[in-house]
Amino acid sequence: MSRGWKDVDVQNYPGRVVVDLEAIASNVRTLDAGTTAQVMAVVKADAYGHGLVPASRAARAGGAAWLGAAQVSEALALRAAGDTGRILTWLYAPGAPLREAVEADIDVAIAAPWNVAALVDAARTAGRTARVQIKVDTGLGRNGVTPGQLPEVLDAAMRAQAEGAIAVVGVFSHFAFADAPAHPTVLAQAEEFARAVEAVERAGARLEVRHLANSAATVTNPGVHYDLVRPGIAVYGLSPVPELSSSAELGLVPAMTFESELAAVKPLPAGHGISYAHQYTTTEDTVMGLVPLGYADGVPRHCSGTDGQLGAPVRVGGRDLAIAGRVCMDQLVVDLGPGAHETEGECVELFGTGVGGGPTAQDWADAAGTISYEIVTRIGTRVPRSYLPVAAPASPERRAVPREAGAVLAETGTPVAEPRP
Ligand SMILES: *Cc1c(COP(=O)(O)O)cnc(C)c1O
Numbered sequence: 001m002s003r004g005w006k007d008v009d010v011q012n013y014p015g016r017v018v019v020d021l022e023a024i025a026s027n028v029r030t031l032d033a034g035t036t037a038q039v040m041a042v043v044k045a046d047a048y049g050h051g052l053v054p055a056s057r058a059a060r061a062g063g064a065a066w067l068g069a070a071q072v073s074e075a076l077a078l079r080a081a082g083d084t085g086r087i088l089t090w091l092y093a094p095g096a097p098l099r100e101a102v103e104a105d106i107d108v109a110i111a112a113p114w115n116v117a118a119l120v121d122a123a124r125t126a127g128r129t130a131r132v133q134i135k136v137d138t139g140l141g142r143n144g145v146t147p148g149q150l151p152e153v154l155d156a157a158m159r160a161q162a163e164g165a166i167a168v169v170g171v172f173s174h175f176a177f178a179d180a181p182a183h184p185t186v187l188a189q190a191e192e193f194a195r196a197v198e199a200v201e202r203a204g205a206r207l208e209v210r211h212l213a214n215s216a217a218t219v220t221n222p223g224v225h226y227d228l229v230r231p232g233i234a235v236y237g238l239s240p241v242p243e244l245s246s247s248a249e250l251g252l253v254p255a256m257t258f259e260s261e262l263a264a265v266k267p268l269p270a271g272h273g274i275s276y277a278h279q280y281t282t283t284e285d286t287v288m289g290l291v292p293l294g295y296a297d298g299v300p301r302h303c304s305g306t307d308g309q310l311g312a313p314v315r316v317g318g319r320d321l322a323i324a325g326r327v328c329m330d331q332l333v334v335d336l337g338p339g340a341h342e343t344e345g346e347c348v349e350l351f352g353t354g355v356g357g358g359p360t361a362q363d364w365a366d367a368a369g370t371i372s373y374e375i376v377t378r379i380g381t382r383v384p385r386s387y388l389p390v391a392a393p394a395s396p397e398r399r400a401v402p403r404e405a406g407a408v409l410a411e412t413g414t415p416v417a418e419p420r421p
Helices: 021-033 044-049 052-061 072-080 098-103 114-126 150-162 184-202 215-220 361-368 372-377
Strands: 015-020 038-042 066-071 086-091 107-110 130-135 166-172 209-213 256-261 264-268 286-291 313-316 319-324 332-335 347-351 385-388
Touching: 015 021, 021 038, 021 052, 021 385, 038 052, 044 052, 044 066, 044 372, 052 066, 052 072, 066 072, 072 086, 072 098, 086 130, 098 107, 098 114, 107 114, 107 166, 114 130, 114 150, 114 166, 130 150, 150 166, 150 184, 166 184, 184 209, 209 215, 286 347, 313 361, 347 361, 361 372
Parallel strands: 015 385, 038 066, 066 086, 086 107, 107 130, 130 166, 166 209
Antiparallel strands: 015 256, 256 347, 264 286, 286 332, 313 319, 313 347, 319 332
16 A cells, blocks of 8 residues: 555654545535535644644645634634635634734634724724624524624624724624534524624625534535535544434545554463553453554543453554553553464554544544544644645546535435525
8 A cells, every 4th residue: 555654754753643635625525515605614723633734725725715713823824824815713812913813814703892892903003904704602602792792793893894994794603503403502593693694784794704504514404504614524524423424424534544553562361451550451362562652642541441341443454453451641552362463563543534444533532432523633742744645636536426515414304494594
């Protein structure tokens, strides 16, 4: 198998993350094909651990008209890396580099009343109009202007717009239960959003974009796509609704593979405890394999095997095995079984694309009792990243069938809100 990382100098660490940028581009194409809206690829948190700049370029190559970043510094890093497209950022505290964001032509959210004056200030110092989008809290109870605060915010924003300091070009919101599309809050939030859009337009904003859908709503709820969808996890090929559909069923390909190689292989007799607190004991004369990665590398300690049960799945030399005993800071153990043929240096796939079988980040999330988002965003900084390139344009076999991303679940009769104005 020809692996791109073999060409890259990452052999000085016994583990690596390999990111398939073509998978990211292809996932964006798939999502784009499933909606009449434009796609904003959400690239916060170092593109969910996949590498901000390479992942963003791949998303652009796949057709992302917008990039979304939570932190202002992430948006500025995209501009510094040469991205010239539309970028939105929505989360900041007093003292954030808003002047720099306005100078860099980044759309900034008004997500709290104090944001208006801060953006007016930033615009004045920058000497140009700030392009802003109002983030409304339609029920999530997190970041955003509440419907109760909206009149006051609109009042201030419209005065600032009349003075030329800001231009209100968008309204957006975020779901609390998008991964449970039948939950009553989905419809309630969609209705609240429609009211907010109407209020902002009535106040005099000329809106370019209205947007509400994260990955889960992008693939389950075409009725809330509006002008833009904002998928994050789906861009990286992981299912936002693992209880309802796998990533393969959604036409998505996981982009991240986390690999290592065996550092030691040794025989152990039956009845031998493995790793701290002997949470696993060999049941027969066996061979154990030592993997030189641990929780400092982002292998969750919750992936440990405990009370004699095995932990998260791993693939060693093409065989599907699992973690035996506790995951430590720098290492973990796999019971390779009696007569195992693997030797030191054998490839260990902790998780990957799942395409030829093998564990995925979703399997790890299930084993650790968390969500795939946490698995991919928490790989340790000491683990080197390498990248498989985006395929040359119009390479037919890599240009995955543009499945309609929204179709899969929409067909299952999921209730769909109809607030499209
Ligand atoms: C993180 C985030 C998204 C993307 O969410 P996914 O579930 O990863 O698709 C979209 N919008 C906002 C405001 C976010 O914070």
